[in-house]
Amino acid sequence: MDKKRKGLRFGSGFYLTLIMLFFYVPILYVVVFSFNNSKSLTSFTGFSLMWYEKMFANRTMMESIYYTVLVAVIATVVSTVVGTITAIGLSKSRRLVREVVTQINNLPVMNPDIVTAISLMLFFISINMKTGLLTLILAHITFCIPYVILSIMPKLRQLDDNVAEAALDLGATPWQALTKVIIPQIKDAILSGALIAFSMSFDDFVISFFTTGPGINNISIYVYTMYKRINPSINALSSLIILVIATVLVIVNVVPMLKNRKKREIEA
């Protein structure tokens, strides 16, 4: 029995290790080859920072980072604000209105990206709108809001209806009830909605590809237009993104963990 259990534990550890390798080998590969001193993606010929230098010297590449972040930040802020307001509004709307809006709201989530992208492109063309940063941002806001709403709605449903009424009862105006009572309670859901929106925008390729205009590329589009030729600068760019995101995620996840432990230690 003991032996069997040990075997099982080893088996499960082995399997999980394999899965993790599957996830991380490519990432490691990108990072390693970003330090290669030749253009080869198959053999590591020596350490160098040349691809990083080239990346920083490449204005289009740097601009793509800039636009990615700019669009993601604007889209996140706008979609979070609009999404929050809408979600609260919907939770107090008539059932029919709520159902219809939710169904339409689900469209960009359920529809393949490419369909959403094309529909937006056709729309911008038909109203004679020059594609560019503005259309890109509008498109991003459009596909981010649904995720914010989807993340806030369940939390709103859990909310005790009486709590908002209690605020009114105690003399708060509807606006005060909103800002002082409802929003503080769904703060976490709003934040996670914002995070989802940010990552969706940051990650998007298809919709951006069809709705952007001259000179406005995000990282995805840049990688896509560049992938045909071996270009280790892309590796450098990827490594940089991986580094930033890994750092942020580790901080976000580990700091509260450490804090909790410290708290526990103090309490104990």
Add this chain to the structure above:
Amino acid sequence: MKSFGRMAYPYMAWITVFIVIPMIMIMLYAFTVQGNETLIFHFTLANFARFLQDQTFLNVLWNSLRIAVITTLCCIIIGYPAAFLIAQQDERKQGIMILLITLPMWINMLVRTYAWRGIMLHFDLSSEFKIFVGMIYNFLPYMIIQIYTSLAKLDKNLITAAQDLGANPLQTFLKVTLPLSVPGIISGITLVFLPAVSSFFIPKLLGGGDYVLIGNLIETYFVTTGDWNFGSAISLIMAAIILISMYLTRKLDRQYQED
């Protein structure tokens, strides 16, 4: 309180302009052959007929569905044990592992796919296999997370109860754990199948150009050929297939939860 309902009005206007009208635009294009002259509306089903009557296009559709289904199945087969094993770990380890699995999801999908391109240069692999690797790599985390969430929510007392009633570990798994994690599998399926059907840069980046899926076809007709009417028709066909399959999955899910 009812006045809060008004807060949804701006977004209603927004979705009308940016979701409803654009979808109507696609339909307008799909049901006409007038090129870019949308002002003259000649209703026609020619674009759909052209797609549905041509074996080569149907092959592309079939191929896309096949690849998406196989990808989804692989994700379940690989992802379920992983999710199950993670759920068995102690809480701290679970947190770390889930973090490790979510972390790659934050990295740009194109960058992740690009990473595999370099690795797979080392091996002589078929385009189809490369595409599978790329798809599974990109979508597996969604499946694992969904299944893990449903397993983690599972009341441990149910397992104990099953064992108390004489079920061995395998029976417990088959009769209790597995059925209760079906909702997780179903939402995992929606998260994997949907992007897998419509993906177009994974085949393009990894397939070496000789592998065309329906997403690529749409892209070709919009970008290269410039036949937006036909491209719109293909988009509508794909959207219809996906929305119907989503609807069925949801129904299945609901039915399952009622049972």
Add this chain to the structure above:
Amino acid sequence: MKKAMISLFCAVMCLLALAGCGSSGKSTKYAGQVLNVYNWGEYVGENVISNFEKEYDVTVNYSLFSSNEEMYTKLMSGSSYDILVPSDYMIERLISEKMLQPIDKSIVTNLDNLADGVKNLNWDPDNTYAVPYFWGNVGIVYDSTHISQADVEKYNFAIFKQTAYKGHVDMYDSERDAFMIAFKDLGYSMNTSNEEEIQAAYKWLKEMNAAVNPSYVTDESIDDMVNGQKWLALLYSGDASYVLSQNANMRYYAPSYGTNLWVDGMVIPANASNPELANVFINYILTYEASLDNSETVGYSSSNKQVLEELSSEGGTYYNNAAYLPRTDNPKDETFHNNEVLRKELSNLWVKVKLG
């Protein structure tokens, strides 16, 4: 959660700071202006854009396309550019659709620098709308360790139908270039609109697809050939000359029964927002320095007479490079002409060829 937002914010700021590096210069008449350039990928010298920006203290928005049609779609979908670099037939189309504005010859004074091969082009003899950027032809690049010169010369474009090379072939993913080799091999004009000839070429290509199961790629082919991963590819002469310069085993061959002789030219769209600066840019590209950087980096044949001669003569980067200097003496070489109906038909057939 608050912490999460703060750290995210910091990360965002870092990225913004990283992206914001660079850009400074002296002031000129055009100081602070913006120029939108839409060009092919891998089609410009390392420092051309940054030097131009420095010289005139302007900002260049540089975007890339991978086919003439993609460029055309973008243009139709409302994007506004100041400079485009499409190919001959596309320029012809843009001219016919009145989508271009004439070159301002009071600004573009370097037209004399043009090489003989790109002067007096039949679709725009006086450079009214277009100024040549690069030019060349299309030919076969092959690995001489696997394929003999005799075989290439024997089969010409039909080399792509030899089953012996199955799995080792890159085919250029463009209906025009693919149909061109079929038309030429069948002895037709590449501008034919004869339905029988088109069907014959379609059959030819389907046979090719079955025989060698090629990878349908565009620029990927360049690295494939440089690294020797493929034996055989259809390439533009400029890409070929780069391949030849990087891998000594590679050879270039343009069939004697004719191929596509092409020119890519700089044009200014009618809806350009800064045509004046666009003319300045065109004039700048025609200078010796800019042309040299362009041609040396990319490997395509320069439209600048002096650069073309220098690079192909002894001591030049592309000395003895069969692909660099396009032949101008074969009367069977042709240029594409604009025929939208034909292109649509070829395009649809090409999708089907690729689908097998």
Add this chain to the structure above:
Amino acid sequence: MRKLIEFRNIVKSFDGQVVLKGINLDIYENEFVTLLGPSGCGKTTLLRILGGFLQQDEGTIIFDGQCIDKVPPYKREINTVFQRYALFPHMDVYDNIAFGLKIKKMGKELIEQKVNRMLSLVNLEGYEHRNVTLLSGGQQQRVAIARALVNEPNVLLLDEPLGALDLKLRKEMQHELKRIQQEVGITFIYVTHDQEEALTMSDKIVVMRDGEIQQIGTPLEIYNEPVNEYVARFIGESNILPGTMVEDYLVQFDEQKYKCVDHGFKPDEPVDVLIRPEDFDIVKAKDGMMKGEVKSVIFKGVHYEMMVETISGTSKTVKMHIMTAHDQYNSDAQENITANDFFMDLEDTAKIDDLDLISRANAHAWDMSDQDLSVDDVDHDIKPAPGSYHVTYSTSKGTSITVKVFVVQPKYVEDARHNIGISAFDIYKTADEIHESMAISTDLKTWADAEAWNLQDDKPITITDVKYDFDPATIEEGEYDITFATQGREYKVETTQQFEEGDKIGLNFGPEDIHVMHRKVQG
């Protein structure tokens, strides 16, 4: 006392369903008013309309002489304590209580003073900076009260505020609430479905039902003189029986006439008669105005609560035949099969199926290793007429057994006085089956197909009594009597004396213990 709130013909409906049917109600200053009624009676809706969270469809509310129909909730001088407290989970105790004052932009020090006063009023000193979600139910309740009272409203609305508390806490809080109300001296309007709460705390009780007010009165009035059966049942334990008012001061129920103090009814008017359980005097059986048998006794702490049956219910006695099951051993197939004779209702012959026949005869088969085998084939010659027939059960290997089936026309006992019909059949069982039964009374009812119903409307009536005189553990072959009975007339009686089940006792009561009510006309 001054009239503070007037409800004038308040009507409200949700989705076409009328929830309030024209409520008229006056509430005075410093009153503790309770709206009492079951859930769905409209009491909470009325409260929410007063709070301003709902708009009435018709009618007017006058508050302190002014119509407040158009005043939004945040401008009404009314505060509410919500059902599940509705504390702000993101604020601590202090901030919750200070919320209303901060909204009014009151000075910091003043706020602090007022909050502290409230904290001491509700006995929560020292809890200022606790997380409200971690407080106990009672503490949360106190915070909710303090939060409402700190605004010094003229009226405090309490919507089932004690519903989520356990019994002991609820009692404590009842006293606490009454104390607070007396101390702050404002009007409390209290909504509850708990009659005890209402009786304990209120100055005035408003009993509601289906959107209508049934009775308004002091707790004593409501308890002693409910206007109808509904109010009587809702307030306190009660025995309510149908009767007839023969003349003034004389009422007839259970076929006897009794003196009472009620008058003003029409001669022979059908009425409801109420006798509170604590109003009975228990005497020896022969001395009682009523005689009965103690059916159950429950100890309630201070007193005993007994059910006393004065008139027995309708009953039917049947015979149970205990016999050995027929066993059949098939040596070729090495299989056993068993089944017993059984009875069948004539009605049931219309829809015979094999599974039914197998279970009625308890037919089953097993092999040498005691594995159960399925009975695969059932043959019968049952016709839809009374008589005896045969059924043959067999397994796939041909092991078979034949038993008798008696199809009978159901006979039932009718009790016209109580309007009850009851029927049951004789039972054929093996001793083993009786031994194996885990709930013999339930099984007997099932086996005998015992049913009782109301003769007028055919609605089923529960059979409460199954009497038999054998010991299920040791029963042997033979015939046994089994009696199925419905409930007779039972009175709930509260007493401090101890009796045992089966004791025969007499019940006495005086004319003042009888309260006669108009028979309410159904809806």
